[in-house]
Amino acid sequence: MRKQKQSVSVKIKVGLSGSSGRMGGAVKELIGKRNSGFVLVEQAPPLKAFDGWNKQRVEGVIDFSSPELFKMALRWSLENKKPFVSGTTALGVSHKKLLALASHKIPVFYEENMSWGIWQIKRWINNVSEQPCDILLEDIHHKNKKDKPSGTALKLQKHFPSFARKKLKIKSIRKGREFGTHRIYFKSSEEVVLVEHRALSRLLFAEGALRALKWLVKKPPGLYSFEDLYMK
Secondary structure (H helix, E strand, O other): OOOOOOOOOOOEEEEEEOOOOHHHHHHHHHHOOOOOOEEEEEEEOOOOHHHHOOOOOOOEEEEOOOHHHHHHHHHHHHHOOOOEEEOOOOOOHHHHHHHHHHOOOOEEEEOOOOOHHHHHHHHHHOOOOOOOOEEEEEEEEOOOOOOOOOHHHHHHHHHOOHHHHHHEEEEEEEOOOOOOEEEEEEEOOOOEEEEEEEOOOOHHHHHHHHHHHHHHOOOOOEEEOHHHHHOO
């Protein structure tokens, strides 16, 4: 009898920007798991690492870094025509413009928060009806997080209808080792409605980034987000 050939799974080859950070470590942990569907072939820092990245090997770039390293990773992706996924926060208007410009030539995926749960909350608050109540958004992260409010809190704020944004107050708390908790309170004299999302591990965001890259490598140039991935 002829022996059946075992099928060999093809893994997506990843270049990781921000590999020495907390999120970089989470991405490497997931990639290193058996049957992850990915293999890490290049990483940075150091900053000069991009000069030695093999463009023939890298199939897509994941970036969880700093605004400075973000620009270098995006530039490399653009020059070498590679899909680019980023969850780097604290980006300014100029960085967002770079993403938009790059998306004309390569597929770009950007989200401040790579969580499916946060995406669900965005969908819900986008359709909230007008009620006589106060709205408070608590934005809780670990004590070393630099941006305040977080990118997630600001993105949630944008998803509220205009009448609600006028009422909304953001309270940012930095303490301990919080991975990320966001609570939205709708308070009136008669009731309190609470919507909460709590991240229990950084692996949550790493998983979202890998899912995004797997989807993105098949897409044409454009600027994408979870709205595109989950509403496909």
